[in-house]
Amino acid sequence: MTDQALPAAGRSMPDKPTRRSSPRGALVGQVFEGLCFAAATALLVALGGLIFSLVLGGWPAMKTFGIGFLFSTTWNPVTDVYGAAGPVVGTLVTAAVALIIALPIAGGVAFFLTELCPAALRRPIGTAVELLAGIPSIVYGMWGLFVFAPLFSKFIQLPLMSAAAPGSLLEKLTTGVPNGSGILSASIILAIMILPFMAATLRELLLTVPPTVRESAYGLGATTAEVVMSVTLPYVRTGAIGAVMLGLGRALGETMAVTFIIGNSHGFPKSMFDSGSTIASTIANEFTEATSPMHVSALIALGLVLFVITFTVLGLARLMLRMQGARL
Amino acid sequence: MSASAAKVARRRLTNVVFEAFCVVVTVVALAALAAILWSLLSKGIVGLNLDTFTLSTPAPGSRGGLANAIVGSIMMCLLAMVMSVVVGVLAGTWLAEYGGRSAYGSVVRFLNDVLLSAPSILVGLFVYEILVAPFHSFSGFAGSVALALLAVPVITRTTEDVLSLQAATLREAGVALGAPLSYVIRTIIWRSARSGLLTGALLAFARISGETAPLLFTALNNQFFSLDLRGQTANLPIVIYNFALSAQEDWQRLAWTGALLIAATVLAVTVVARIVAKEQRRS
Numbered sequence: 001m002t003d004q005a006l007p008a009a010g011r012s013m014p015d016k017p018t019r020r021s022s023p024r025g026a027l028v029g030q031v032f033e034g035l036c037f038a039a040a041t042a043l044l045v046a047l048g049g050l051i052f053s054l055v056l057g058g059w060p061a062m063k064t065f066g067i068g069f070l071f072s073t074t075w076n077p078v079t080d081v082y083g084a085a086g087p088v089v090g091t092l093v094t095a096a097v098a099l100i101i102a103l104p105i106a107g108g109v110a111f112f113l114t115e116l117c118p119a120a121l122r123r124p125i126g127t128a129v130e131l132l133a134g135i136p137s138i139v140y141g142m143w144g145l146f147v148f149a150p151l152f153s154k155f156i157q158l159p160l161m162s163a164a165a166p167g168s169l170l171e172k173l174t175t176g177v178p179n180g181s182g183i184l185s186a187s188i189i190l191a192i193m194i195l196p197f198m199a200a201t202l203r204e205l206l207l208t209v210p211p212t213v214r215e216s217a218y219g220l221g222a223t224t225a226e227v228v229m230s231v232t233l234p235y236v237r238t239g240a241i242g243a244v245m246l247g248l249g250r251a252l253g254e255t256m257a258v259t260f261i262i263g264n265s266h267g268f269p270k271s272m273f274d275s276g277s278t279i280a281s282t283i284a285n286e287f288t289e290a291t292s293p294m295h296v297s298a299l300i301a302l303g304l305v306l307f308v309i310t311f312t313v314l315g316l317a318r319l320m321l322r323m324q325g326a327r328l
Numbered sequence: 329m330s331a332s333a334a335k336v337a338r339r340r341l342t343n344v345v346f347e348a349f350c351v352v353v354t355v356v357a358l359a360a361l362a363a364i365l366w367s368l369l370s371k372g373i374v375g376l377n378l379d380t381f382t383l384s385t386p387a388p389g390s391r392g393g394l395a396n397a398i399v400g401s402i403m404m405c406l407l408a409m410v411m412s413v414v415v416g417v418l419a420g421t422w423l424a425e426y427g428g429r430s431a432y433g434s435v436v437r438f439l440n441d442v443l444l445s446a447p448s449i450l451v452g453l454f455v456y457e458i459l460v461a462p463f464h465s466f467s468g469f470a471g472s473v474a475l476a477l478l479a480v481p482v483i484t485r486t487t488e489d490v491l492s493l494q495a496a497t498l499r500e501a502g503v504a505l506g507a508p509l510s511y512v513i514r515t516i517i518w519r520s521a522r523s524g525l526l527t528g529a530l531l532a533f534a535r536i537s538g539e540t541a542p543l544l545f546t547a548l549n550n551q552f553f554s555l556d557l558r559g560q561t562a563n564l565p566i567v568i569y570n571f572a573l574s575a576q577e578d579w580q581r582l583a584w585t586g587a588l589l590i591a592a593t594v595l596a597v598t599v600v601a602r603i604v605a606k607e608q609r610r611s
Binding site: 026035036037038039041043049050053056104105108111116125127132134136138140142146147192195199224225228250256260288303306310311314318322 | 339340342343347349351352354356358363364367368371414418419422426433435436445446447448450451453456477534535537538539540541573580587591594598602
């Protein structure tokens with residue numbers, strides 16, 4: 001209360017309040033709150049700085065090549081002419097194929113764990129899947145190069161290539177050097193890498209379905225397939241799409257699992273077995289060896305393209321998960 | 329009657345197919361992952377001996393180990409953890425206790441969630457631009473900053489989550505005793521959420537200890553043993569990357585050993601984090 005607000009007379013006043021200095025803790029409290037605020041803001045500054053540095057570093061390349069940067073397939077450090085179409089398409093194709101492979105499997109694992117698994121196995125398998133989601137991606141990359149590629153070459157590539165009739169669609173899809181690396185191999189390794197993550201997230205989502213909802217469906221005589229497809233999955237639909245897109249975001253930005261096995265050539269990939277590159281693998285391979293300023297700038301511009309793609313996907317994924325009320 | 333019997337039969341068949349599919353893909357997925365762990369173990373353990381921990385990375389064909397890379401990795405990860413725990417815990421505290429409900433708070437939360445799964449190679453590029461290019465030198469310090477940028481979102485996130493789980497009565501009781509809110513947060517809320525905060529830090533450590541991409545253009549590599557983070561610093565992920573892609577068989581063997589060490593560390597840290605988290609739930 002301020003003095004003006006007090007009635008002028010007619011009421012007995014207590015002693016005039018002594019002005020107390022603010023308690024000792026108050027300043028500490030303000031400083032502490034300020035520090036917390038600064039830390040939260042530092043996150044935004046880091047993200048802003050990331051965007052700014054990518055734009056700034058990529059600017060010379062974007063200015064020189066214009067919008068054609070995105071559509072040109074030439075990537076030639078010798079003549080200093082760069083176009084991003086090869087790596088961009090490689091990124092999108094490998095991530096999409098990885099998702100097509102991983103999605104049904106991750107769904108199957110999540111459904112198995114929530115509906116079919118014997119109670120005794122539920123915890124151990126669930127924990128194993130979650131632990132595997134944390135294995136560093138370089139391990140997947142090494143396994144892909146040393147173990148998967150030779151097997152893939154021997155049992156998939158060679159038989160398919162010899163079975164393909166000349167001139168047929170299969171022949172077109174399977175041209176390439178059968179050394180086990182290439183677009184399809186990279187997609188499969190990516191799929192294996194995002195599988196545990198997606199399965200764990202989907203399982204967590206399915207566990208949020210209230211037991212009564214599932215039980216009433218079973219009570220009406222629904223089969224397991226019907227419960228999953230018409231009750232539990234629709235219940236978490238938005239969140240499930242978000243979880244899938246989170247997996248897609250990982251696949252798009254993954255470096256190590258891909259670099260080992262994609263073959264690292266810059267052209268537009270012509271077949272499933274053709275070697276190619278993704279944005280991340282191109283940056284990883286060339287950045288430290290890039291000598292001309294334009295080469296460095298083109299690589300950073302590639303990074304900006306990757307940033308735009310992944311942040312769109314991840315942002316949408318987070319919005320959808322939030323609409324589901326799930327924080328994963 | 330026969331129509332409905334046919335319908336029942338069809339539903340049953342659909343269900344059998346569905347259940348069989350789920351079981352088969354689970355077995356396939358677990359088999360693939362078991363195969364990866366098996367190769368890691370069988371190929372990694374061959375090169376694992378005392379030399380691994382006492383000698384530095386060798387020239388091709390000579391005796392050597394991973395000591396410089398292990399020490400470099402530990403130094404960079406620890407420095408990154410110090411930076412990220414300070415920033416992450418404070419940012420998470422702000423979201424949970426001060427401004428989390430404001431519009432600004434929800435923007436911060438959203439962008440933090442997005443950063444959580446941002447491509448790590450872009451973080452490497454960013455740190456290259458701000459800490460490597462201006463000083464014309466790769467450094468372990470830049471590597472630490474890149475790793476810290478990846479760890480902060482994890483810690484912010486878990487901090488906010490565990491602090492939000494603490495009972496409101498705890499805060500009210502503290503404030504009712506006359507303590508300022510900041511004092512209540514530091515001495516009561518943080519303390520009661522201690523093991524949850526530890527879990528977050530451990531998960532962040534697990535996340536960054538195997539990260540390779542952000543170190544490619546920041547810490548680079550160093551053939552020699554060095555404790556100086558101001559220069560190029562050897563680290564396990566880059567050594568694995570370089571050695572695995574080399575044509576030397578002994579280098580490849582060391583790469584597998586390094587991969588085994590990293591994977592074992594990550595798994596061990598994750599398991600400890602889960603145990604700590606479980607204890608938090610029990611208390």
